[in-house]
Amino acid sequence: MRSHTQTQLPGSSAVHGTPPVLVGRGLIKTYDTQRALDGVNIEIGAGDAVAIVGPSGSGKSTLLHVLAGILPSDAGEVLLAGRRIDQLGEGPRSELRRTQFGFVFQSGMLVAELTAQENAALPLLLGGASRSSAMAAALEWLDKLGLAGKEKRLPGQLSGGEAQRVAIARALAHRPSVIFADEPTGALDTRTGAETMRALLDAAAETNAAVVVVTHDTDIAESMPRTVSMRDGRVQL
Secondary structure (H helix, E strand, O other): OOOOOHHHOOOOHHHHOOOOOEEEEEEEEEEOOEEEEEEEEEEEOOOOEEEEEOOOOOOHHHHHHHHOOOOOOOEEEEEEOOEEOOOOOHHHHHHHHHHOEEEEEOOOOOOOOOOHHHHHHHHHHHOOOOHHHHHHHHHHHHHHOOOOOOOOOOHHHOOHHHHHHHHHHHHHOOOOOEEEEEOOOOOOOHHHHHHHHHHHHHHHHHHOOEEEEEOOOHHHHHHOOEEEEEEOOEEOO
C-alpha cells in the first residue's frame, strides 16, 4: 500500500499548483496515557480520494474525527481551504460539519421514521433550505445513485447497499468540500461494498469533493487512488 507524508501527498500545492482543501499539521491527540495521534501531518486536495488504513488502535478513526471537527486535537492545527478550523467553538464547528462536510458511517445512521428522500434532504433542511429545494436536491442524488422509485421507502424497507446509497446521497446533497466515510462498507458483503464505494467515488467526482475513507478492507483500500497507512498514531513512511 502507498503512504505519504505531508510533503509527498498528491493533491498538495507542489503537485497541482493549488493549495490543498484540507490540511492537518502536527496533530496530537491523547486519551489518558495513550497517544492516539502522535504528530500527524496530512494534506488532501480537492477531488482527492484517500483511504486511511491501519490496525485497530492505530489512530485512523481519531484522525478522521479530528479532521472533521468532531474531536478537538490536543496540539497541531486543521485548516479547511486555508482557514484554521480547530480553534472554532462547538457552534461554528457544528455549522461547518453541516455545510462543508458530508459523512457516511458504517451503519448508515439513517433516521428510521424518515423516507429515503427525507433522509437525504436532512442536512439541507437543517441548514435552512426550503423543503421544496431540499427535497428536489435529494431526489436528484437518489436518482443518480440508482434509487429512482425508492425515494418514499423507509430505511427498514431498503437493503444494506441501498441504505448506504441513501447515506451517500445525504452526504452529497449540500455539495460539501470533503466527505468523510468511516468503515462505510463494514456491514456489507464484498460485492455490495465494492459497488457502494464506486458509487461514492463517482458521485463525489461530480462535485469535485474530496473523500477520506477509514477502512479495514484491503480490497477497498487498494481500489482508492491514495492510501495512507497508520500505526501507533503515526503515518507510516
